[in-house]
Amino acid sequence: xxxxxxxxxxxxxxxxxxxxxxxxxxxxxxxxxxxxxxxxxxxxxxxxxxxxxxxxxxxxxxxxxxxxxxxxxxxxxxxxxxxxxxxxxxxxxxxxxxxxxxxxxxxxxxxxxxxxxxxxxxxxxxxxxxxxxxxxxxxxxxxxxxxxxxxxxxxxxxxxxxxxxxxxxxxxxxxxxxxxxxxxxxxxxxxxxxxxxxxxxxxxxxxxxxxxxxxxxxxxxxxxxxxxxxxxxxxxxxxxxxxxxxxxxxxxxxxxxxxxxxxxxxxxxxxxxxxxxxxxxxxxxxxxxxxxxxxxxxxxxxxxxxxxxxxxxxxxxxxxxxxxxxxxxxxxxxxxxxxxxxxxxxxxxxxxxxxxxxxxxxxxxxxxxxxxxxxxxxxxxxxxxxxxxxxxxxxxxxxxxxxxxxxxxxxxxxxxxxxxxxxxxxxxxxxxxxxxxxxxxxx
Amino acid sequence: xxxxxxxxxxxxxxxxxxxxxxxxxxxxxxxxxxxxxxxxxxxxxxxxxxxxxxxxxxxxxxxxxxxxxxxxxxxxxxxxxxxxxxxxxxxxxxxxxxxxxxxxxxxxxxxxxxxxxxxxxxxxxxxxxxxxxxxxxxxxxxxxxxxxxxxxxxxxxxxxxxxxxxxxxxxxxxxxxxxxxxxxxxxxxxxxxxxxxxxxxxxxxxxxxxxxxxxxxxxxxxxxxxxxxxxxxxxxxxxxxxxxxxxxxxxxxxxxxxxxxxxxxx
Numbered sequence: 049x050x051x052x053x054x055x056x057x058x059x060x061x062x063x064x065x066x067x068x069x070x071x072x073x074x075x076x077x078x079x080x081x082x083x084x085x086x087x088x089x090x091x092x093x094x095x096x097x098x099x100x101x102x103x104x105x106x107x108x109x110x111x112x113x114x115x116x117x118x119x120x121x122x123x124x125x126x127x128x129x130x131x132x133x134x135x136x137x138x139x140x141x142x143x144x145x146x147x148x149x150x151x152x153x154x155x156x157x158x159x160x161x162x163x164x165x166x167x168x169x170x171x172x173x174x175x176x177x178x179x180x181x182x183x184x185x186x187x188x189x190x191x192x193x194x195x196x197x198x199x200x201x202x203x204x205x206x207x208x209x210x211x212x213x214x215x216x217x218x219x220x221x222x223x224x225x226x227x228x229x230x231x232x233x234x235x236x237x238x239x240x241x242x243x244x245x246x247x248x249x250x251x252x253x254x255x256x257x258x259x260x261x262x263x264x265x266x267x268x269x270x271x272x273x274x275x276x277x278x279x280x281x282x283x284x285x286x287x288x289x290x291x292x293x294x295x296x297x298x299x300x301x302x303x304x305x306x307x308x309x310x311x312x313x314x315x316x317x318x319x320x321x322x323x324x325x326x327x328x329x330x331x332x333x334x335x336x337x338x339x340x341x342x343x344x345x346x347x348x349x350x351x352x353x354x355x356x357x358x359x360x361x362x363x364x365x366x367x368x369x370x371x372x373x374x375x376x377x378x379x380x381x382x383x384x385x386x387x388x389x390x391x392x393x394x395x396x397x398x399x400x401x402x403x404x405x406x407x408x409x410x411x412x413x414x415x416x417x418x419x420x421x422x423x424x425x426x427x428x429x430x431x432x433x434x435x436x437x438x439x440x441x442x443x444x445x446x447x448x449x450x451x452x453x454x455x456x457x458x459x460x461x462x463x464x465x466x467x468x469x470x471x472x473x474x475x476x477x478x479x480x481x482x483x484x485x486x487x488x489x490x491x
Numbered sequence: 492x493x494x495x496x497x498x499x500x501x502x503x504x505x506x507x508x509x510x511x512x513x514x515x516x517x518x519x520x521x522x523x524x525x526x527x528x529x530x531x532x533x534x535x536x537x538x539x540x541x542x543x544x545x546x547x548x549x550x551x552x553x554x555x556x557x558x559x560x561x562x563x564x565x566x567x568x569x570x571x572x573x574x575x576x577x578x579x580x581x582x583x584x585x586x587x588x589x590x591x592x593x594x595x596x597x598x599x600x601x602x603x604x605x606x607x608x609x610x611x612x613x614x615x616x617x618x619x620x621x622x623x624x625x626x627x628x629x630x631x632x633x634x635x636x637x638x639x640x641x642x643x644x645x646x647x648x649x650x651x652x653x654x655x656x657x658x659x660x661x662x663x664x665x666x667x668x669x670x671x672x673x674x675x676x677x678x679x680x681x682x683x684x685x686x687x688x689x690x691x692x693x694x695x696x697x698x699x700x701x702x703x704x705x706x707x708x709x710x711x712x713x714x715x716x717x718x719x720x721x722x723x724x725x726x727x728x729x730x731x732x733x734x735x736x737x738x739x740x741x742x743x744x745x746x747x748x749x750x751x752x753x754x755x756x757x
Contacts, residue, residue: 055732059741121582133646133678140727164582171593171630172642172679174692175723207580212589213629215677229588231627247582289728290648290682297683297728297749314729332647364648364682378647382677388627
């Protein structure tokens, strides 16, 4: 059985209240951290090997160490705009254990010297935002937030900022623009948010799961945390399994299990005991894997070696009742809808890929269009300010490459069906125009 | 108010065709012509809508709208207080744009020109700036819609489990109800309860065939939607996360098992 940290007894009644959280030893780590030197906290975070849990997997301690020292206004932003299709781990954490996130944010804010913190939560999470707001109010009441946190002379102001429904606001610079009250268009990097982020000040942005993990790392010690999982993918990770599995939901695992262990072990296997057609290992933005890849080790570097990525840890399983064409159309049209329109390759590329895929779906394309899709995807990748375009191009290109025979079969079948239908229509329709010859022949 | 119109284009023909189809299917669109069915009466443009169409010619001789004059705009006191509270939270008051527009939408039902003007007046921004923000985000409505919000997730995980059929069935039930804003939505972050819907922010799922009529009735009456299938009541799927003792306490507190949706142990 793998170690549980973040999910340990998460359904304890009343855990979202300060009383119960305190009874479980909550905020003790915040007190301990505030007594430590900032450098040693950042070093502890580096030693733990914690990698950003939002999708990019960037080492958290390293990111914190990029925040410049000095007496300028610095900000901490929690990215709770969990919009990656298939991902729903942060929702569970915020709803059931909001104080753990607040404690992690107190520690992170202290480590980088930020005195203003925002939780950017997606607007759809209405109930979760209310729970968080109540938890923050409780913490403020108890002197854990606000001026002079825990009597240590540190100020920390924290607010929940609700978004209004845009996938792009999960991208860190898009999120900053949305938080500044603008359209959520990503910015050119560099400068990175660590130097010039929110209101042009140094800003540390981390995912909910990353920040929630901090108190647990301090509790068990950075070395013990680094000892969990496998090398370079240390610690526990929350994974969200969804799609055609028997037990969809969130699971906490130590990285290093295989895909088969997760899908057939934790999630109980495929509904109606079907076969896996394909699976997304890290949200809908990750290149797909097939049933031959089920034994791939589920960890950052191992998945990268298999040509895909761990991303946000969202596994979507598609069984063999479904057509890969439909999955590709769904994926592409999502990114088409969510593209902010700032960069041309993404705006036009997602739109044209969707159109081409829809033509394949209804049988109005040729196999050559598959090559056009691959070429369009190639031209999107790496050519935009953010990775939204890449996030469409990678899974779609991988589907077209790995399932080319299925695409061609579908195309042939749909085309012949169309032809048969048109032919049948022609035969049942009365002749509309009778030519002079036809009239002549009747006499 | 009269404005010059472009000649009818493909979009107009499309609208005419869809209206004819909807009428042939027995839909009543009378509520569009009945101003009494709206709480607020706003001046209408020639084409019947309360918002200028994006194809409408603008008057190039007119100056763009400025920051509204506080003496000219009547802002409800509650709304003003709420927006000012949001503005006080940020180092730059512009940050409050999204929460302020959302607050105005709660009051007016949508980000109507009046709502945008009120927000602009309090925040000292131009209506154009706020309209640009409102048109970017999916949850800010820039056309009149029903007050009850129903989002049905139609993204990958949900559609693998029949979300498109759920949306179609709900459309049949609620599509003609002017009070309901029913939309297919991108991933709502609840793939564990697929297929699911969000009713005014309350997540319910998995929605079966037999649930749909019940759910539609509850939405119409404004009742608590499918209380036995609400996301907030579910325990975590990871069976090793809770000790048996905690699971039992949690079940006693009324939470549901994620596998069989019952209150008891799996």
